[in-house]
Amino acid sequence: MIPKTVKIGPYEYTVEIVPLLDAPPHIVGQHDPLAQVIRLKEGPNEGYLRSIFCHEIVHALLEVAGMGNDERNEEIATRLESPLYQFLLDNTNYFSE
Numbered sequence: 001m002i003p004k005t006v007k008i009g010p011y012e013y014t015v016e017i018v019p020l021l022d023a024p025p026h027i028v029g030q031h032d033p034l035a036q037v038i039r040l041k042e043g044p045n046e047g048y049l050r051s052i053f054c055h056e057i058v059h060a061l062l063e064v065a066g067m068g069n070d071e072r073n074e075e076i077a078t079r080l081e082s083p084l085y086q087f088l089l090d091n092t093n094y095f096s097e
């Protein structure tokens with residue numbers, strides 16, 4: 001289940017699942033570091049949303065790491081989206097207390 005909020009570094013992001021009508025059709029997620037909001041485009045299933053969510057989390061992690069303006073962000077987020085998703089599925093239990 002996609003949470004309503006998520007903590008990334010020192011920030012508490014609000015997570016919104018919305019139609020994203022104001023974005024071009026190929027945009028399926030948005031990371032807004034100033035408003036601390038992650039928006040996910042309503043999709044056909046939970047797996048789709050989780051995958052987009054992981055992509056936006058990578059953007060937020062890069063922001064926390066001081067790489068928010070790095071021109072490689074989109075490629076990094078796209079490449080790490082699936083590995084992060086799989087890592088979380090396989091290992092989440094190890095990080096909870």
Ligand SMILES: [Zn+2]
Nearest residue numbers: 055059074077
């Ligand atoms: Zn992106």
